[in-house]
Each structure stands twice: as C-alpha cells, then as structure tokens.
Amino acid sequence: MPHKINDDDNELVLLPLGGAGEIGMNFNAYGFGPDDDRKWIIVDCGVLFGREGATPGVDLIMPDISFLAERRDDVLGIIATHAHEDHIGAIALLWPMLKCPVYATPFTARLIEGKLDEAELIGKAKLKVVPPHGKLSLGPFEIELVSITHSIPEPNAIAIKTPLGTVVHTGDWKIDPDPVVGKKADIGRFKALGDEGVLALVCDSTNALVKGRSGSEAEVKKHLTELIGTIKGRIAVTAFASNVARLDTIAKAAKMHKRHVVLVGRAMHKIVQAAKETGYLQDFPPTIDFEDAEDIAPHKVLYLCTGSQGEPRAALPRIASGEHAVKLGPGDTVIFSSRVIPGNELPIFELHNKLATIGVEVLSTEDHFVHVSGHPARDELTEMYRWVRPKIAVPVHGETRHLHAHAALAKSLQVPQVVTIENGQMLKLAPGKASVIDETPSGRIHLDGTVLVAEGLGLARKRRALGFAGMIAITLVLDEKNRVAADPGIILEGMPEPVHEAVRTAVDKALDRHNPRKNDEGDLRESVRRAARRAAEDAWGKKPVTRVEVVTV
Missing domain, CATH: 3.60.15.10 (Ribonuclease Z/Hydroxyacylglutathione hydrolase-like)
Structure with missing residues (x-):
C-alpha cells in the first residue's frame, strides 16, 4: 500500500x-x-x-x-x-x-x-x-x-x-x-x-x-609537470590509484619530458583500464611493462606505483624492501603525490626511511605542491x-x-x-x-583470509596477545588412574631462552605436587597452566598465552 x-x-x-x-x-x-x-x-x-x-x-x-x-x-x-x-x-x-x-x-x-x-x-x-x-x-x-x-x-x-x-x-x-x-x-x-x-x-x-579551500587538480598538474622535468634519474610516483585525474597528469608529464610510463601495481592497471572503458583517459600515453623498462636509460623511465599509504603488499613498499622486480637506488627519486591518511603515519614514514636507506630521494607535500x-x-x-x-x-x-x-x-x-x-x-x-x-x-x-568473521569473536585480540608475549603449549600424559605417565611436552613460541628453563622447572614442580587421588584432570590442568604462566611472568615480566591439554593412556 x-x-x-x-x-x-x-x-x-x-x-x-x-x-x-x-x-x-x-x-x-x-x-x-x-x-x-x-x-x-x-x-x-x-x-x-x-x-x-x-x-x-x-x-x-x-x-x-x-x-x-x-x-x-x-x-x-x-x-x-x-x-x-x-x-x-x-x-x-x-x-x-x-x-x-x-x-x-x-x-x-x-x-x-x-x-x-x-x-x-x-x-x-x-x-x-x-x-x-x-x-x-x-x-x-x-x-x-x-x-x-x-x-x-x-x-x-x-x-x-x-x-x-x-x-x-x-x-x-x-x-x-x-x-x-x-x-x-x-x-x-x-x-x-x-x-x-x-x-x-x-x-x-x-x-x-x-x-x-582544498585546491584544484589543475594546480597540481602544473607543479607536478614542472617538478618531473627537473629530475635526472628514475622517477617513481606513488598516488591513490583511484585518482584518475592524477594518473592522467603524471602520465602526460612523463610524456612531455620524454619518459616512458610503467604502471606498477594491480590497482593501477585496473583503474586505468576501467577509466578507458568508460570514456576517460582516451589520450592516456602508451605504457610499457617493467621488464622492458630495465633496458631503458634511467632518465627516460617513470614508474607509477601503488603503495602511497605504506600498504605492505602494494608495489612501492615491496620495491623499497627489495622484494619487487622493479629496482630503485642512488640517483632515483620517489614522489609521494598523496596525503597521509590519519592512522597511516607509521607505515608511511617507515617506507620513507627504507627508500632513504637504499639511496632514493623522497619528495612529498612537505617539499612540493604535489597533492590536493x-x-x-x-x-x-x-x-x-x-x-x-x-x-x-x-x-x-x-x-x-x-x-x-x-x-x-x-x-x-x-x-x-x-x-x-x-x-x-x-x-x-x-x-x-x-x-x-x-x-x-x-x-x-x-x-x-577468505572467511567473514564477527569482530566479537576476538580473533584479532587473541593474535595481538600472541604477538605481544608468545604462547606456551603444554601436553600432559596421565594413565587411567590419573597418575602422570610421561614427561610433559612443552612448546614455547616467541619468548627468550631464559624463560624456557623457568617454565619447565615450574611445570615439573606442579606435576610433583599432583595427588592423583585428590586432584582430578581439570585441577591438574589449571595448576600447571597457572604455574607456567606465573614462571614466565617472573622471569620475563610478560604473561604469555598458555594452553594445557591432557592425554589419557
């Protein structure tokens, strides 16, 4: 109705x-x-x-x-x-x-x-x-x-x-x-x-x-074009791949200064293709594969890269870490034609430092008018x-x-x-x-991964705990009369060696105190867990995630 x-x-x-x-x-x-x-x-x-x-x-x-x-x-x-x-x-x-x-x-x-x-x-x-x-x-x-x-x-x-x-x-x-x-x-x-x-x-x-006011893309175009003309070695420009106007500006600036454009990063290829298919970037300069760029003089190459926010799997961070086929080094320049999104400061500055370590000059909005x-x-x-x-x-x-x-x-x-x-x-x-x-x-x-999970399940929180203090996994073996039947299996991940001995000693003492007539399996599991965690804290100052399993033979 x-x-x-x-x-x-x-x-x-x-x-x-x-x-x-x-x-x-x-x-x-x-x-x-x-x-x-x-x-x-x-x-x-x-x-x-x-x-x-x-x-x-x-x-x-x-x-x-x-x-x-x-x-x-x-x-x-x-x-x-x-x-x-x-x-x-x-x-x-x-x-x-x-x-x-x-x-x-x-x-x-x-x-x-x-x-x-x-x-x-x-x-x-x-x-x-x-x-x-x-x-x-x-x-x-x-x-x-x-x-x-x-x-x-x-x-x-x-x-x-x-x-x-x-x-x-x-x-x-x-x-x-x-x-x-x-x-x-x-x-x-x-x-x-x-x-x-x-x-x-x-x-x-x-x-x-x-x-x-936020400023105009036309002003960025003018300044970026001038800047690219002053650089001698290889140039890599990183920007948000979705900023089609910026990609157009950078590619045309490269062409003006007789540089070949290389798209680096999956998102760059996807956005350029989508823009062309829907009527944008019709006069976008031709691009070459990065394999072909290896045979071209450095002053004739411009890489257009993903990774302006320091995303670890994007192109530029992998280049900076030496994990990409594209190689940069002394004499080359990276231009960050992007803003720092709040919360991304650390990975971006780490990326700047990695680039500086391999001899690359880093230019950003702090140096030039390259973003609005x-x-x-x-x-x-x-x-x-x-x-x-x-x-x-x-x-x-x-x-x-x-x-x-x-x-x-x-x-x-x-x-x-x-x-x-x-x-x-x-x-x-x-x-x-x-x-x-x-x-x-x-x-x-x-x-x-490939699974949708509710935030309330706390998986991320548990991983943070693992990352902070590691994990202790203990396996206890009991016989049918609730007596200890074998030495405990102890696995310690992510903690320094002095902690290992302290935890093993604490587990052994907890097992020595076990009375099979008075303490059931649950009592033993909890006493061993507390002893191991307390020993780690005393020796290290941190409380690892601690798990105890019991096997009966």
Missing part, C-alpha cells in the same frame, strides 16, 4: 552503520514508513583496511549489517556515490546478506562489476547503471544524482526525496573549479534544491578542521550550506573531532538544528525536531 503524505505513522530515518565517527567504511541506510513497516535504501557500502598492529591477519573491515539483513525484503537497493573502496569495497562481500539491486554510474559500476566477478556473483547480483545526473524511483524514495567533484571520476551527491522532505547526502566531495578529468560540480542544481527546500544535509566532514585533497575545507562547506540551506545538518564521514568541528561550523551558519550521531544510532529526520529514536547493534565484520 503506498505511503501517504498525511500518514502520521510514517517516519524518515537515517541509520549509519559505518562512517560516523571514523574515516572509511561508509554505510548509511535511509528508512521511510512506520516503525514496523519501513522500506530502506542504502547509500554506499564500504570497507576499512585492517592494520597489522590493531587487527593482525585481517584484510578488510566492514559493518555488521545484521539489522538490515533481517529485513532484506524491505531493502530496495544500494546506491553508490562513487568508486572509492571505503564506499564500494564491501558490496560484493555483503550483497549475499541483502540480495538487493545495486545502482551506480558507469565508471563506478565498472569497478563494482569487477568485484562481483571476483566473488562469482555476476548474473546473481543485479547491477544497474544510472547515467550521470540520473534519477530513479525506489518505493517511497525519489532519487536524483547530482554531479560534484572529488578525487575520482563520477562522484555524486544524492538528493533523496520523500513525502516527508528531501535529504541531500553529499558523499565525498570538494569544489574544484578546474578538474582535470570529469565535469565541474553542478552548483546550479544544488542551489535549485535549496530553493525547493531541503530537510537535511548529510555531509562529508573529513576536512572540517582545515581552513580555506578530495574533500571540502571550511570555505567549501560554507558554500554548500549557503546553496542548500538545510533545516538539519548531520555531519558524517569523519572522526569525532571532525564531526564536532563540522557541527560547530554549521551552527555558526545558523542551520536551525545540528545533530552529530554515531554508528548504530537511528536518527528521525523531522523539521525542527531531529532526534535519536533507537540504538541498533553496529558491530564490525572482519575478512580474515
């Missing part, structure tokens, strides 16, 4: 399950209808990348969407704002829980298609291509894509129109007056939406602490609010400090109501009285 405008039971709600209070893993669900009969759409379905120190062994982190999976018959679709991994990286992994159509513009759809293909979901998942500026109807939602600029082709804000009002969800954006690839932001349409009336603006907060952000600084945020004039401001896509700075800015611009929310908080959007009406479980799911 269609929803009626005057139906007092209908509500419009926003439920972020990722991206509120963090940068990455964006997942926002919008619901319309009464509490017991809502229809849902999902805007973006992204991932975070695991970090070895915090989540050892975990490749990807994504939101726990159990709440929506239980209501999947009412989930009408996933709409992708653009093709960054923190917005589309979980689609193929989580789609089997939802089984709803996926909507995206051509470039974004091409990259999603590749993910669905790898997951063997082609022909199962319905991927529907929406043209730029396109519109679609999903139940009570009328959806319009509004072009904006960002650091990837075809970024879109989404105007979500419902009988209770219009929400403008910006996705990632900036205002680039001179984009190298793609069109300018459709400022006229944002202003028109403001004239029509906007209930809420759900907006990117990444650079809410940054004064001024893809997110709006404060002046751009101010412009967006003046165009759209929302009744409610909802900062998202940022850590807590970014959300608070964004909220303070929105209040200073006289937005009637400003609400900051966390993942799992369901926000009712209503004029003058937006409020949190429910708390929904908002855990995380880890891609651990």
Whole structure:
C-alpha cells in the first residue's frame, strides 16, 4: 500500500552503520514508513583496511549489517556515490546478506562489476547503471544524482526525496573549479534544491578542521609537470590509484619530458583500464611493462606505483624492501603525490626511511605542491550550506573531532538544528525536531583470509596477545588412574631462552605436587597452566598465552 503524505505513522530515518565517527567504511541506510513497516535504501557500502598492529591477519573491515539483513525484503537497493573502496569495497562481500539491486554510474559500476566477478556473483547480483545526473524511483524514495567533484571520476551527491522532505547526502566531495578529468560540480542544481527546500544535509566532514579551500587538480598538474622535468634519474610516483585525474597528469608529464610510463601495481592497471572503458583517459600515453623498462636509460623511465599509504603488499613498499622486480637506488627519486591518511603515519614514514636507506630521494607535500585533497575545507562547506540551506545538518564521514568541528561550523551558519550521531544510532529526520529514536547493534565484520568473521569473536585480540608475549603449549600424559605417565611436552613460541628453563622447572614442580587421588584432570590442568604462566611472568615480566591439554593412556 503506498505511503501517504498525511500518514502520521510514517517516519524518515537515517541509520549509519559505518562512517560516523571514523574515516572509511561508509554505510548509511535511509528508512521511510512506520516503525514496523519501513522500506530502506542504502547509500554506499564500504570497507576499512585492517592494520597489522590493531587487527593482525585481517584484510578488510566492514559493518555488521545484521539489522538490515533481517529485513532484506524491505531493502530496495544500494546506491553508490562513487568508486572509492571505503564506499564500494564491501558490496560484493555483503550483497549475499541483502540480495538487493545495486545502482551506480558507469565508471563506478565498472569497478563494482569487477568485484562481483571476483566473488562469482555476476548474473546473481543485479547491477544497474544510472547515467550521470540520473534519477530513479525506489518505493517511497525519489532519487536524483547530482554531479560534484572529488578525487575520482563520477562522484555524486544524492538528493533523496520523500513525502516527508528531501535529504541531500553529499558523499565525498570538494569544489574544484578546474578538474582535470570529469565535469565541474553542478552548483546550479544544488542551489535549485535549496530553493525547493531541503530537510537535511548529510555531509562529508573529513576536512572540517582545515581552513580555506582544498585546491584544484589543475594546480597540481602544473607543479607536478614542472617538478618531473627537473629530475635526472628514475622517477617513481606513488598516488591513490583511484585518482584518475592524477594518473592522467603524471602520465602526460612523463610524456612531455620524454619518459616512458610503467604502471606498477594491480590497482593501477585496473583503474586505468576501467577509466578507458568508460570514456576517460582516451589520450592516456602508451605504457610499457617493467621488464622492458630495465633496458631503458634511467632518465627516460617513470614508474607509477601503488603503495602511497605504506600498504605492505602494494608495489612501492615491496620495491623499497627489495622484494619487487622493479629496482630503485642512488640517483632515483620517489614522489609521494598523496596525503597521509590519519592512522597511516607509521607505515608511511617507515617506507620513507627504507627508500632513504637504499639511496632514493623522497619528495612529498612537505617539499612540493604535489597533492590536493578530495574533500571540502571550511570555505567549501560554507558554500554548500549557503546553496542548500538545510533545516538539519548531520555531519558524517569523519572522526569525532571532525564531526564536532563540522557541527560547530554549521551552527555558526545558523542551520536551525545540528545533530552529530554515531554508528548504530537511528536518527528521525523531522523539521525542527531531529532526534535519536533507537540504538541498533553496529558491530564490525572482519575478512580474515577468505572467511567473514564477527569482530566479537576476538580473533584479532587473541593474535595481538600472541604477538605481544608468545604462547606456551603444554601436553600432559596421565594413565587411567590419573597418575602422570610421561614427561610433559612443552612448546614455547616467541619468548627468550631464559624463560624456557623457568617454565619447565615450574611445570615439573606442579606435576610433583599432583595427588592423583585428590586432584582430578581439570585441577591438574589449571595448576600447571597457572604455574607456567606465573614462571614466565617472573622471569620475563610478560604473561604469555598458555594452553594445557591432557592425554589419557
């Protein structure tokens, strides 16, 4: 039965399950209808990348969407704002829980298609291509894509129109007056939406602490081209592979200075191919394989590499460690045409040090104008609010400090109501009285190897414990009368030699105290475990993970 405008039971709600209070893993669900009969759409379905120190062994982190999976018959679709991994990286992994159509513009759809293909979901998942500026109807939602600029082709804000009002969800954006690839932001349409009336603006907060403007790709093009012309040896430039405009700039600068371009890293090849197939990079200079580059003079080669964030399996970190076929050394230069994403400082600086150790000169934003952000600084945020004039401001896509700075800015611009929310908080959007009406479980799911596991299982926590203090594994052998029948088997991993003798002595003493008539198998197991762990702590100051197994013969 269609929803009626005057139906007092209908509500419009926003439920972020990722991206509120963090940068990455964006997942926002919008619901319309009464509490017991809502229809849902999902805007973006992204991932975070695991970090070895915090989540050892975990490749990807994504939101726990159990709440929506239980209501999947009412989930009408996933709409992708653009093709960054923190917005589309979980689609193929989580789609089997939802089984709803996926909507995206051509470039974004091409990259999603590749993910669905790898997951063997082609022909199962319905991927529907929406043209730029396109519109679609999903139940009570009328959806319009509004072009904006960002650091990837075809970024879109989404105007979500419902009988209770219009929400403008910006996705990632900036205002680039001179984009190298793609069109300018459709400022006229944002202003028109403001004239029509906007209930809420759900907006990117990444650079809410940054004064001024984010800058233009055209300026980066000018400076990078000049810089590349001043370097004599081999050049390796690392950038976000998804920044097609930057790849285009670097490749054309190489061509201008008579260098051959070598793409290094799987993501570089995938993005360039997808861009060409969807009408971008049509005049991208020819590239050569890195094997062929070995026979070319150093001053005629430019490597375009993945790994700007120090990701251990990406191309540049492997080059720096001597684990890649591409070799760099004294006289060569690496340009980091990228920002340091918060949390990645250590691996990036370690990468800088490794490159310096092998004699490579490292250039970055600290030395030259080689990068601009893809997110709006404060002046751009101010412009967006003046165009759209929302009744409610909802900062998202940022850590807590970014959300608070964004909220303070929105209040200073006289937005009637400003609400900051966390993942799992369901926000009712209503004029003058937006409020949190429910708390929904908002855990995380880890891609651990090839298996999806709930964060609550604690596997990463256990691995951190193993990494900190190692493990003691003890096997005890008892006879049928509960007597010790053989010497214990003791394995100690990841601890210095003096600890070994202390643990063995403690285990032997615990076994000597064992009374087969008074102590059962469980008592023995626990007394030996405590003795071994206490001995390790006394000898070393750390408490290893300790496991004891009993075998009866």
